[in-house]
Amino acid sequence: MVLNVGLGPAGSATAAVFRKAAAAAVRAVGPARTVRLDLALTENTDVPVADRVRAVAEGARLALYRYDTFRSAQALPPPVEVRVTGGSPDALAEALVTAEGICLARDLVNSPAGALTPTAFAHRIQTVAAEAGLSCVVYGGEDLARLRLAGLAAVSRGSTEPARYVELTHEPAEAPALTVALVGKGVTFDSGGLSLKPSGELHTMKADMGGAAAVLGALVALPRLGLPIRVHAHLPLAENMPDGGAIRVGDVVRHLNGTTTEITHTDNEGRVILADVLLRASRPGQTDLVLDVATLTSAAVHALGTRTGALFSPDDALADLVGRAAERAGESLWRLPLLEHERRHLRSTVADRVNCSHRHGDTVQAALYLSEFLTPGTLWAHLDIAAPAWNDEPPYGVVPHGATGFGVRTLLETLRALAASAPALA
Template sequence: MRHHGAYRRPRGRARPRHARCRGTRPLSLGAGGLPGLSGIGRRHDHRRRRRGGGALGADQRGGPHAHDRWAHGHDPPRRRAGARRWRVKVDVVEGPLETVKADAVVVGVYAEEGRLRESPARIDKALGGQLAEVLEAERFAGKPAHVTHVHTGGRIPAGRVVVVGLGKRVELTLETVRRAASAGLRRARDLGAKSVAIEVLGDRLPVKSRAHATTEGALLGAYTFDRYKREKADKRVESLRLVEPDGRRRREAADGARTGEVFAEATCFARDLVNSPANDVHPTYLAKVAAEIAKEGKLGLKVFDRAECQKMGMGLFLGVAAGSEQPPKFIHLSYTPSGRKRRRVAVIGKGITFDSGGLDLKPAEGMLRMKDDMSGAAAVLAIMRALPELAPGVEVHGLIAATENMPSGSAIRPGDVLRAMNGTTIEIGNTDAEGRLTLADALCYAWEKVDADEAVDMATLTGACVVALGPLCSGLFANDQGLADRLLAAAENAGERMWQLPLIDEYREHLKSEVADFNNVGPRGGGAITAGLFLKEFAGDRPWAHLDIAGPAFVEKDTPTGPKGATGAPVRTMLCYLMSQE
């Protein structure tokens, strides 16, 4: 073994064999898939499912004459709800990577092995040893997500070979695969590649899981947002070809790639909504997007206006909405699987489309990013949009109380008292603690109108959570440890950081009010906890969890799987969670 990072040219001949794969299978991961995702992908015929069934039709289930090419699960006759103007076409092929035609191919190498193996070795052989020479000259050590490239000079069908590090073989994780695929795709894009082929990365983990993570990571890395720029980005990847060298495992790879694409598309859909400005993404717009999603996915939909919310007694939600000229909308999307009655899960997203702070006005600098205060709502819409394609076996209700928080002569004032849907009275200690008010009425709706078995809310709720956990980690609060454990496992599977924080009963005293049942804020210190305790008052005795995504929903720097801006958190966590429930 040479110095750290050097590779020797191996001996041996590659056996060229390239076959376009045929046939698709249902979206089930089954044994060996992503942990906790055993329920992914049951399909049901449209004629058999009840509202919200969300299955692909029988003619889309594949078979001996179907190709493993799809666009987000199926090829619809019209533009999908809220779809981005650009998206990557994905297909799966079998055969040696060095025989695949593409502008660039992406291959992974492990650290500290001293020589190239398998696909990298065959590519190096075809290139006359050039790959090993470049890696040795650059002291490429195979560290996770480190990337380099070589020009092929026409010696293989691809114009360039992008090499990405996978770290030590024994330490390989799905997140390593996800980040490596993202790094490789971005390098290929920056080189001007329009078509990219990438091998299912890694070898220690089940092929379905690796195919899912490879596809997901590559598509997340391909994301750009230039909707409002006159000159669009000229470097875009148009097609992604996932390559599985072993034909016996192609079907598993195709299943994993399909779910990975659905997860990535849902994440990017949420990113688009959050990245868009508040003058376009207002409550009425969110309601229109929900209507498109419901129509396309055959979901149930109810949208309540101000008068209807007033009849239901949503005093907290309408109090927040009182200062804005934008009419509030309470959105209820529902997905119901076919078959016997299942558990009902409510997913609730904070939908403040712009948060000025109200009369307790934010400073100008703090207001600049407040278009992202509807990240929870964007996540709910993305989740509900994906469910018909994934077809989980659990009933899901997506709830959004959408409004702006603005100052005006009609806005709520500090010291005002509002009444929640369940009759609880709240003194307004600060108008900038508005998200918990809207979520409280949404929780009441989940219990009283939906009769949900459990609820999970997602909200960019507190700066205190960012102080505690930083910008990359969500805070988790729950009144049921079993639910908390399942969500933490889902976050681990999805590659989204999450940490459980305590609900300290003694801090409940901080929410006391002299004139009402509770105040909406407490004293300084423990702000994320007191916000969680406030919401807990509306959870009753049913399982409930609160995800404070104030940090990771919108980031100021590029991440390993996307550019700065909206991240789409926690869409993938919640999809993992819902797919694991029965």
């Protein structure tokens, strides 16, 4: 069978178009067991051959993704083999490394919360870190008090599953041009705590660790991509559950910098967890800039729909760099403003701030909240991926039903761009 996939008007194809076309081809083959994608057939395009190879290989591999961990053997369809011919072998290898990172993130997000507890997640991180050559340190129990990660400890109080905090480091083979801190929210199940979520929302709450999964998926790819950039990853892992020990509405959390947060809604736990971790990640002399990724607010879904993440940064150059990286990666981000007048809604009568104002504009207010927990002068960007981390619709493009792995490609493209422009940003 020969299948022709349209790329649009001559000369208009981008890498994202090639990625989607490859995915469409693989999905369309039906019962065929081998698919050959011949890049020699694709002409009349300004996309460099290496970029074309990466896009097609990523699209094909990602379209084949299935989460089969809990399926019986007889329920599994036979595997499909994809062969990409023509182009650059190095680009092909690089694409498969990226796709592996995305598939790892998808597997983690798709995992049932009972199977991927904070402890189990930490163990999985240790395993993949060792395989990838990353250094890894896992903290738990009394370590959280010693490190003064009060937000993480407070949110996890209602769960019988103990919280974990994981630090990972990628040290490049050559002298690093830049040091970047990546922070990923890792709430392995979010019931909403005592401010319980509606039952109709709970089926996707195993995906509330999508930020941590994206950071891990990007980091495990780095050693094989050879970028001259040092990366520290900070992954706070917890469950947000309601029991007699759970944090209450009205309780006050004292953070690493001595400031306090009044808990006015326990389902706005992500920003409380990230607060102390951002302070730790942005310590003077530790990093040149901080990127955090979090499934943070349902308001982002209302603002931007189900396929687009929100991008915040007070620095125009960094926001432009991340936005362009997302465009090259084929992931949809839209920059939203850090509206200073919205900060008034964070005021508390009993503490320095509240974690939820119960007013419109929560996505902006959450970003403003996070901005208060960075060492002054830190370059910072925040990605709210609450919408695109999970797809409840039928597959489209390279995106399957369920976990999408959103953010991995954007982070890797951002790190490539940062390595290239390090002198201007440092």
